[in-house]
Amino acid sequence: MTKSLLLSLVLLVAGLFTANVQAKGFYGEDVKVTSTTPKKSKKLTRKERRALKKQKRELLKKRLVDLKKRIKEAKANLPTRAERKGFTKAQKKEYRQNKRSIRKAQRLYSALKVYVNTGTLVLAVVLWVFLGGLGIHRLAFKAKPIIIVGYLFTFGGFFGIIPLIDIFHMLINPAHYEGNSKLFAAFGAK
Numbered sequence: 001m002t003k004s005l006l007l008s009l010v011l012l013v014a015g016l017f018t019a020n021v022q023a024k025g026f027y028g029e030d031v032k033v034t035s036t037t038p039k040k041s042k043k044l045t046r047k048e049r050r051a052l053k054k055q056k057r058e059l060l061k062k063r064l065v066d067l068k069k070r071i072k073e074a075k076a077n078l079p080t081r082a083e084r085k086g087f088t089k090a091q092k093k094e095y096r097q098n099k100r101s102i103r104k105a106q107r108l109y110s111a112l113k114v115y116v117n118t119g120t121l122v123l124a125v126v127l128w129v130f131l132g133g134l135g136i137h138r139l140a141f142k143a144k145p146i147i148i149v150g151y152l153f154t155f156g157g158f159f160g161i162i163p164l165i166d167i168f169h170m171l172i173n174p175a176h177y178e179g180n181s182k183l184f185a186a187f188g189a190k
């Protein structure tokens with residue numbers, strides 16, 4: 001009983017010491033600790049909320065670029081079909097797990113991309129409603145302005161067929177249109 005009491009006391013002192021070290025920070029600057037009861041915080045103004053939202057979106061865009069880079073690296077590191085011929089069962093299992101994790105990361109990337117571009121999608125849909133035949137809705141996704149010429153020369157995208165396909169494809173997979181200046185982007189042109 002004495003040993004367990006002594007051990008408990010040592011763990012308590014060690015815990016207090018580590019908490020104190022963490023509170024002081026890495027370089028030794030003092031960190032002020034506020035009371036544990038939550039105080040009524042000041043309500044943010046509309047301008048502050050917008051700035052905070054914009055900051056979060058920019059941070060998310062940076063993370064998306066990093067995630068895309070990591071997905072490309074992971075795909076490049078996968079073995080080819082010829083290299084997989086001599087795999088053991090364990091290696092095949094590891095390969096399948098890697099493929100699953102890459103697919104999961106790609107789904108996460110597309111979901112986050114849609115979340116980041118939600119405002120863009122709403123703008124594109126509004127532009128499509130009013131000016132769909134001119135292809136202006138594609139400019140919301142940062143397509144080159146030359147796309148408008150393509151829509152004009154094809155009489156509003158073959159008499160409105162391409163804009164009609166565009167709206168459905170934009171709602172399903174808006175990330176496909178990001179920076180895509182091809183007239184037939186709705187048909188998979190990248």
